[in-house]
Amino acid sequence: MSKSFIEVTGLTKRFPAPKGGEPLTVFENANFGIEKGEFVCIIGHSGCGKSTIMNILAGLDQPTEGGIVMGGKEVSGPSLDRGVVFQNYSLLPWLSALKNVMFGVRARHPEWSRSQVYEHSQKYLEMVGLTGGAEHRKPAQLSGGMRQRVSIARAFAIQPQLLLLDEPFGALDALTRGTIQDELTRIWSGSEQTVFMITHDVDEAILLSDRILLMTNGPYARVAESVVVDIPRPRDRAEIIHNPGYYKIRNHLVEFLARRSKELAGNREHSGEPPVTVRPAKDDADDKERQSTSRPKLVSIAS
Numbered sequence: 001m002s003k004s005f006i007e008v009t010g011l012t013k014r015f016p017a018p019k020g021g022e023p024l025t026v027f028e029n030a031n032f033g034i035e036k037g038e039f040v041c042i043i044g045h046s047g048c049g050k051s052t053i054m055n056i057l058a059g060l061d062q063p064t065e066g067g068i069v070m071g072g073k074e075v076s077g078p079s080l081d082r083g084v085v086f087q088n089y090s091l092l093p094w095l096s097a098l099k100n101v102m103f104g105v106r107a108r109h110p111e112w113s114r115s116q117v118y119e120h121s122q123k124y125l126e127m128v129g130l131t132g133g134a135e136h137r138k139p140a141q142l143s144g145g146m147r148q149r150v151s152i153a154r155a156f157a158i159q160p161q162l163l164l165l166d167e168p169f170g171a172l173d174a175l176t177r178g179t180i181q182d183e184l185t186r187i188w189s190g191s192e193q194t195v196f197m198i199t200h201d202v203d204e205a206i207l208l209s210d211r212i213l214l215m216t217n218g219p220y221a222r223v224a225e226s227v228v229v230d231i232p233r234p235r236d237r238a239e240i241i242h243n244p245g246y247y248k249i250r251n252h253l254v255e256f257l258a259r260r261s262k263e264l265a266g267n268r269e270h271s272g273e274p275p276v277t278v279r280p281a282k283d284d285a286d287d288k289e290r291q292s293t294s295r296p297k298l299v300s301i302a303s
């Protein structure tokens with residue numbers, strides 16, 4: 001098997017119990033890969049360990065066992081090759097929106113002149129619709145949605161090889177969310193960037209991803225399935241719902257979240273196995289079979 005751009009191997013995270021006793025095993029022996037340039041979303045119920053996986057990918061947290069290799073190099077700490085957008089927009093409060101973005105760009109390109117840094121930063125703030133003076137305000141003077149747009153601009157502006165997004169659009173109104181989803185797709189499709197994004201919005205996941213990883217509930221959560229979204233691009237939010245594959249994928253995701261994520265929870269029988277690849281849009285017969293059984297059906301396991 002050829003190596004993926006990102007190889008997650010035997011990844012385990014345990015947190016010590018507050019009063020001694022059994023530690024909390026969030027996930028154990030997770031194995032999966034992400035290809036270069038792929039857009040991957042991960043979905044699972046709150047508390048299953050999505051943010052923990054992302055923090056380990058970012059190099060901000062360490063696994064208890066196992067590890068991650070990106071581009072042939074072990075992930076062992078934060079790096080400008082990996083840009084992160086958190087759920088709670090972590091901006092530097094004493095800097096304006098523009099200076100928050102410039103701070104990252106300057107770190108990425110120390111050889112650039114001040115005007116290069118400025119223009120590059122402005123361009124990304126414009127992309128997320130922060131202009132007309134708003135870029136000179138400090139985080140406390142911006143709405144939640146605006147702050148989130150600044151953190152998105154900051155992450156995009158450093159053009160990392162891997163963009164890590166932890167429910168980045170949750171706090172945005174529907175209109176802004178749609179605009180930024182479109183911008184994200186545009187920036188990603190014109191680059192070599194790989195995106196790993198946590199979302200709880202199944203429609204957002206289908207619109208954006210090449211592949212959706214599904215996690216069972218914790219503890220001992222597993223990345224149980226890898227759902228291939230083989231809907232052609234470019235995708236338009238108004239058109240995509242007319243694609244015959246759309247509701248097959250959507251139903252599959254909803255069914256997993258509503259039922260199988262619980263049924264498979266804590267089941268360590270398949271520990272260490274890579275996620276099962278599923279193509280709901282292609283496999284009609286399999287879909288029917290899945291509805292009649294509670295266990296995931298092995299469809300086409302990645303070789």
Ligand SMILES: Nc1ncnc2c1ncn2[C@@H]1O[C@H](COP(=O)(O)OP(=O)(O)O)[C@@H](O)[C@H]1O
Nearest residue numbers: 015024026044045046047048049050051052053
């Ligand atoms: N620093 C920590 N110490 C102890 N437990 C933690 C810590 N961080 C997360 N957890 C626990 O690990 C589990 C997974 O958390 P998290 O990765 O944030 O889940 P998700 O992002 O999927 O909602 C939860 O049960 C959470 O309470």
Ligand SMILES: [Mg+2]
Nearest residue numbers: 050051052166
């Ligand atoms: Mg989380």
